[in-house]
Amino acid sequence: MSIIRLHHPQFTRRQFLKVSGISSMSFLLGGCGTPTFEDLVGTLSEPLNEKIEKLIFQPQKLVPEFLPSEIQPEALIVNTFRGTPIIDQEKYRLVVDGEVDQPLNLSIAEIQSLPLTSMIIRHVCVEGWAAIVQWGGIRLREIIALAQPKSNVRYAYFKSADGYYESWDIASVLHPQTLLAYQKNGEPLPVDNGAPLRLASPIKLGYKQSKWVTQITLTSHLTPFRGYWEDLGYEWFAGI
Ligand SMILES: Nc1nc2c(c(=O)[nH]1)N[C@H]1C(S)=C(S)[C@@H](COP(=O)(O)O)O[C@H]1N2
Numbered sequence: 001m002s003i004i005r006l007h008h009p010q011f012t013r014r015q016f017l018k019v020s021g022i023s024s025m026s027f028l029l030g031g032c033g034t035p036t037f038e039d040l041v042g043t044l045s046e047p048l049n050e051k052i053e054k055l056i057f058q059p060q061k062l063v064p065e066f067l068p069s070e071i072q073p074e075a076l077i078v079n080t081f082r083g084t085p086i087i088d089q090e091k092y093r094l095v096v097d098g099e100v101d102q103p104l105n106l107s108i109a110e111i112q113s114l115p116l117t118s119m120i121i122r123h124v125c126v127e128g129w130a131a132i133v134q135w136g137g138i139r140l141r142e143i144i145a146l147a148q149p150k151s152n153v154r155y156a157y158f159k160s161a162d163g164y165y166e167s168w169d170i171a172s173v174l175h176p177q178t179l180l181a182y183q184k185n186g187e188p189l190p191v192d193n194g195a196p197l198r199l200a201s202p203i204k205l206g207y208k209q210s211k212w213v214t215q216i217t218l219t220s221h222l223t224p225f226r227g228y229w230e231d232l233g234y235e236w237f238a239g240i
């Protein structure tokens, strides 16, 4: 399996709309070389592929969101177990690998060329604080769909630039309000809050929401290492 090299980092929304009519199967069945980013993005115009649909066992219930006037801009407390890592945005790549048919290697420009979703939700930390925050980013399920996971995938591992690691159940990964965020309260995501890319979701506690995500590995099984806090005794599912 080869890592896809993406040729068009400045992929615009207009180009996205132009190619979005392309069938996801046309390049998979065409068998003529490595698909480009445009080929892959064509899959986003379609409902989630059948493999992914099968992975969602229950209907996904939307969590009610808050109003812009309810955002608490000062309430989000920076939490790091080891400080803020230094990341070169130019060299940054998000790798998506594991039990997938199309491993991905995406620049931040490529990720930001995909449709932006924004939501206002409550972030809840087990240490006893919470904050209503607006997050903007791409739905994680759209990245996962591009990677074409195999039908036995049940978990995702998230690796972070500071050495933090997490694992999630696939249904929560594919929840429509689980984002890979690069904006906070309408501004570019501050580096202390996880830039260039962090998880944000109203269905999981704060420690599940990995900052500085560099790698997503889809897998059919969990290892004894399930998450930084989990391996110290915290609950793994950590739903809200
Ligand atoms: N990479 C990484 N992600 C992380 C953490 C961390 O230490 N490293 N802390 C977690 C915890 S416990 C919380 S509450 C949130 C806090 O997010 P914030 O710093 O943006 O407020 O990040 C989570 N994600």
Ligand SMILES: [Mo]
Binding pocket: 079, 124, 125, 126, 127, 206, 207
């Ligand atoms: Mo936390």
